[in-house]
Amino acid sequence: MNATPTPPRSPLPAWEDLVTTALLGTDRRTPPGATPGRAAPAALLDAAAAETVRRRAGLRPGRAAPLPAPTAEDPRPALPVAAARRLAFLLADRPGTGAGGRRGTAPDLMELLPQWLTAVNARGFAAPAESLPALLDAARGRTDLRPAALEFAGPRALWLARLNPDWRFALRATPGGGTSLPGPAETERAETLWREGLFAERVALLASIRFRDPDAARELLAASWSTERAEDRLMFLDSLRTGLGPRDEPFLEQALTDRSRNVRATAAELLSALPGSALAARMAVRAGACVAVDHTLDTPTLLVEAPHECDAAMERDGVSAKAPPGRGERSWWFGQLVEAAPLATWPARLGGRTPEQIVALPVADDWLGELHAAWCRAAVRQRDADWSRALLGVPSAPGAGGPGAVSLAERAKLLGTLPVAERAEWVAGFIAAHGLSEAFQLLGVCPVPWATPLGRSVVDALNIARDAGSYPWSFSGVMGLAERCLDPGEATRLDALLAVPDEPEDASPGAGGYWAEAFQRLGRTLRLRAVMTQELGTPSPHRPASTSPSGV
């Protein structure tokens, strides 16, 4: 072992001699200082025993390797004791260690970790040092945990990640984690790193500067733009999504002429998210030319005239000319134009109507689906709540639950542009009207804990599903969400559901028992979540609790 403490220098070469003799055998070689024959092995062992004990007794510490640079100070307060213990529990409950199969009535601790991390980060606590390895291991296995886990883990975790290749992901996931990035004042170091750094370091540098000073990042990028490789240009350009603003327009406009088609498409997409940009205006003209109101019919109706060609100017503005298999070219081009045009185009173009009125207009010749889908994409890209609301419609509408003009995935994205209270209200209305089977995606965009009306509509719908005689695992997705997202204050409302009901004749056999078990787990999980929150104390006033959906 090359890491053992240094043995003392031997005055005689005895030990090496003994080893060589032992390897060859005393029949071939007589040990030093012994007579050949029957006694030779014992003499060799005697000498080796003395030498072994001498060597061990004389051990001294070795030379120290260069000491690691200490980790940066973590100024955050330590976790309360009870919460630190909770963290150890949550981390001990690793997936794959259980018996598997039916979930039983015990809370699924690992599923509560994301929420716990959100809560602990909202309060600004530092992670206990000894928990960091388990925390990093958990984040390694679950990418969804990483941002919150790494925020909680703090600078010491990055320090650890530099020592353990298993945790490299932490360095990639944290801008500037791999190297200590130059600070705002270190212009020269930043420029050197930008010129000479590895690709990942340069991406991290650009992202960190962009976060701090969007213009400086763009200028840095513009200076070396022409010498970058196409794939790199694409990644660098993507960093402009952070803090995208009108001042990025000239640079993006220039990128529209890029040699790489992917770079051109990304530049066009970014420009179309700037409703005041020249590209948005050009798209508004093109899209506007395709849609008109026909007043000759009994009710005003939208007429769609899709473009007949995709000219060079359209292609330059990011329209992809080649339709995917199975799609008509003209409708493919049309969809892209409407998606990229500013939504403000339409009220002006369509007789001063509001978004609601426009969405309500009938559309001639089966163009409704194409047109509304493109508006949905535009509303999401431009984060336009008025249009999202109009396109979502009333949650109780018959079309909302089935395959309407707007798919559930699109609805979920549209909901994301609405204020959080409104989202919850809409989904509550949807569940009340259509039940749970289609609600999973929509619930995922609602903030945690669920607002009271939303939570009640979910519990009511679960209750109805039970009475209808189906098995709870048909709803295991929603049930799992409810465990993580229901307001713990609702736990008492579940008490009535815990008993095993008499089985109606048409019910699935045994379903009542499984439902009682599922509701028990739900109640237990909610109580546990309430305890976990108490253990953390009240959030610090300086950091507002996160409103983003978590644990989903």
Next chain:
Amino acid sequence: MTQQGVRWTADQVLALAPDSTSRKAGSKLGTADPWSGTGSSREGAVWGLCEGSGGTPYRTVVDTADGTGPAYTCSCPSRKFPCKHALGLLLLWSGGEGATPAERAPDWAEQWIAGRRRAQEKREAGATGSGSGSADPEGARRRAERRAERITAGATELEERLADLLRSGLATAEQSGYALWEETAARMVDAQAPGLASRVRELGAVPGSGPDWPVRLLEECALLHLLDQGWLHRERLPDALAATVRARVGLPTSPTGPPVRDHWLVLAQYDTPDPKLTTRRIWLYGTASGRTALLLSYGAAGRAPELTLPVGLALDAELSGHPGAGQQRVSLGEQFAPPVLTGTRPPGMTTTEATARYGETLRHDPWQDSVPVTLDNVIPTPDGDFWQLADAEGDTALPLTLAAVSRPGLWRLVALSGGAPVRVFGECGHRGFTPLTAWPTGPGEAVRLC
């Protein structure tokens, strides 16, 4: 001493679990929800009813008062020991006063607790009454003589085998493989010399242990030869060394030293699992005597060893040393109070002092692989693929053993340090240092590394 003072941490409770499945199942039951009728007594008993899958809840009682570790009873059918309900109940109890209020035990719990206390008193009375030796000293002497003769035959045979090996050369050991050693080990078991048997078994693993194996094999063969010779000439050895040889060969020892009363810090507790027998080692440090002592406890397959003393506790108790020079082994005698949580840390030394301590120990027991030491002011430092503990002041360092580097505890140690000096308790020997427990330089509890 208050009830609150005795309460354990969750980490300490989970250390009782016989395996990781129980640990997980137990931690799930550590919430108030499935429990009813929970309570605890000032004397350290905890009870509760836990809802199971059946109709009748399980009745679980744990008695933490006994210094030899908690005792459990549970009406569940689990064969794990302690079962998940007992673990869950202790976790609940560790969480604070609220979950297990202090009150009178219900009848079903009280019966068991009272029964246990009675049995304990009887045991203690019996232990003092039995005095020294058995009823038939002459028979015992004859049995001991017969055993010594068998061991002598075994040691003589082993000497022959070692001589054969050295005659033909260690290079042949690589080809002859494991089977040869297994057979020899079995012969030593027959000779009633379990100490020789386990050393022989370890020899079998050396040729596959990486570069430089001939050096290690020669060292181990030589020390085995030394032990054989020690046994064969034990009458000519000083008493203490002869006792060491007897213990190393595998004769059972019983405590002979005078009982030492002290406040003993629990420095580390770890298990070495074997398919047949789990060995639990508990290192203690006497705050007044400055003595480091080792308690051993064994558990048959599937059962956790009975004695449990989680790291971070201190107990006011008497320990008696076993015979043998340089040996730290002790037996637990009378306990004067239940174990309490403590913030006291053992004093530490430098890496140079630690190796000197090891060398010193070899004078009394040349077969010693390592000694327990606390290093103070050391920084875990990467050294290529290896790790070392470097003195924060000075340029010397002890390498960590290969086994320690591959354990998750290494990273807890590194995380705890963050490049700053820490205090580390562990075993220091010719293979390097094995860290077992660490304390941060600032305030903070002991962190288990094993």
